[in-house]
Amino acid sequence: MEELKNALLEEKAELEKNLGKIAKPVDKEEGDYETSFEDIGTDKDDNATEVDQYTQNLGVESALEKNLQDVIDALEKMDKGTYGICENCQKEIPVERLKANPSAKTCIKC
Numbered sequence: 001m002e003e004l005k006n007a008l009l010e011e012k013a014e015l016e017k018n019l020g021k022i023a024k025p026v027d028k029e030e031g032d033y034e035t036s037f038e039d040i041g042t043d044k045d046d047n048a049t050e051v052d053q054y055t056q057n058l059g060v061e062s063a064l065e066k067n068l069q070d071v072i073d074a075l076e077k078m079d080k081g082t083y084g085i086c087e088n089c090q091k092e093i094p095v096e097r098l099k100a101n102p103s104a105k106t107c108i109k110c
């Protein structure tokens, strides 16, 4: 359990680091990020580059944010003592699966 918690905390730090490069946290809500719009310049080409970059970052940001939310959920469940229980069938998730993916929410069958 301690091992899984450390893995989750590491994953969380890594995700936050990556998110920090392309987005900024929204208010104080943990794990909620907003993609930053970088102002490179004001001419037409610069504006096109900004929009391209922003569109690209939006996709990356939402994927990272989703992962981060899963990790935060898993850590919250550890605190509540409901970690490792399938959200779908309420059975225990095998520890091998949790080791491979510590933020897994469902068992292999679900």
Ligand SMILES: [Zn+2]
Residues within 6 Å of the ligand: 086, 087, 088, 089, 090, 091, 106, 107, 108, 109, 110
């Ligand atoms: Zn299940």
